[in-house]
Amino acid sequence: SQQGEEDPQALSIQEGENATMNCSYKTSINNLQWYRQNSGRGLVHLILIRSNEREKHSGRLRVTLDTSKKSSSLLITASRAADTASYFCATEGGSNYKLTFGKGTLLTVNP
Amino acid sequence: DSGVTQTPKHLITATGQRVTLRCSPRSGDLSVYWYQQSLDQGLQFLIQYYNGEERAKGNILERFSAQQFPDLHSELNLSSLELGDSALYFCASSESPLGQWGETQYFGPGTRLLVL
Numbered sequence: 001s002q003q004g005e006e007d008p009q010a011l012s013i014q015e016g017e018n019a020t021m022n023c024s025y026k027t028s029i030n031n032l033q034w035y036r037q038n039s040g041r042g043l044v045h046l047i048l049i050r051s052n053e054r055e056k057h058s059g060r061l062r063v064t065l066d067t068s069k070k071s072s073s074l075l076i077t078a079s080r081a082a083d084t085a086s087y088f089c090a091t092e093g094g095s096n097y098k099l100t101f102g103k104g105t106l107l108t109v110n111p
Numbered sequence: 112d113s114g115v116t117q118t119p120k121h122l123i124t125a126t127g128q129r130v131t132l133r134c135s136p137r138s139g140d141l142s143v144y145w146y147q148q149s150l151d152q153g154l155q156f157l158i159q160y161y162n163g164e165e166r167a168k169g170n171i172l173e174r175f176s177a178q179q180f181p182d183l184h185s186e187l188n189l190s191s192l193e194l195g196d197s198a199l200y201f202c203a204s205s206e207s208p209l210g211q212w213g214e215t216q217y218f219g220p221g222t223r224l225l226v227l
Contacts, residue, residue: 031213042113042201042218043154050213088154092213098167099144099216101154 004032004089004102012108019076021105023089024069030092032065033099034074037086046074046087079109114138115219117202123225129190132222136183136204142166143185144205144216145177149198160185161207192226199223 007022023032031050035043049056049065049072056063062075076083086106090099114137124130136143145157147170156169160179171177174192179185189196200223203216 033213033215035218040199040221040223042115042220043203043216044113045215045217048213048215098156098159098169100156101146103153 004091004100006087006089006102006105008105009103010106010108012110013079015079015081015109015111017079017109019079019083019107019109021074021087021107023072023074023102025072025089025091026070028093029067032063032072033090033092034061034063034072035088035090035101037088037104039085043088076107079107081109081111083107084109113217113219115202115204115217117200117219117222119222120220121223121225123227124192125227126192126194128192128226129188130192130224132187132189132200132202132224134185134187134202134204134219136185136202137217140204140206140217141183142205142207142214143179143183144203145171145185145187146201146203147198148201148221152198154201157187189224194226197224197226 004023004025033048034046037043060077065072086104088104090101116135141162144159148154157171159167177187199221201221203218205214
């Protein structure tokens with residue numbers, strides 16, 4: 001079963017706009033990661049946020065984590081057509097030593 | 112390029128057959144992970160190895176097995192294949208095993224399996 005659940009399932013925006021994707025999860029976690037997947041290709045790691053962190057930045061990416069609400073958000077600022085991809089959140093919790101992925105948000109950035 | 116290689120890229124086979132997927136991790140990475148990605152199930156963790164030893168198991172069927180060899184490459188064996196096994200199979204690697212502080216996983220390009 002999926003631990004993380006992304007929202008929305010699909011998002012279409014214009015180049016230059018900001019894109020926000022949300023992830024909710026059910027059980028306590030040690031860390032949460034965001035990955036990007038271009039159509040049919042391997043996943044690329046974007047950012048990792050630990051359970052004791054609230055916000056992290058990496059270039060045009062900003063990730064927040066609210067453990068009380070069991071949710072995270074990924075903000076991509078000033079989006080580009082090349083940002084078109086599926087974005088997945090993945091949670092790692094307890095001592096089960098595995099990442100559990102959500103079903104992803106398909107982001108389309110129109111030029 | 113993540114540095115993780117997977118072969119073959121595509122595989123077409125028939126129901127009931129057995130196939131082997133191969134993965135070479137990034138240089139220096141000791142952990143290997145296998146995932147299955149399908150439209151209905153999404154990305155499912157199958158199994159993890161660390162330095163030759165099985166470390167964690169996910170939703171891996173009994174018909175599936177894997178191993179990690181002394182040179183750290185890994186193979187995923189799928190047997191008695193069914194139509195529903197058609198999916199993208201990804202291998203990922205990381206320097207250390209997953210732990211409390213998290214590890215970035217580097218994904219290979221995947222093997223697309225089609226069972227007819």
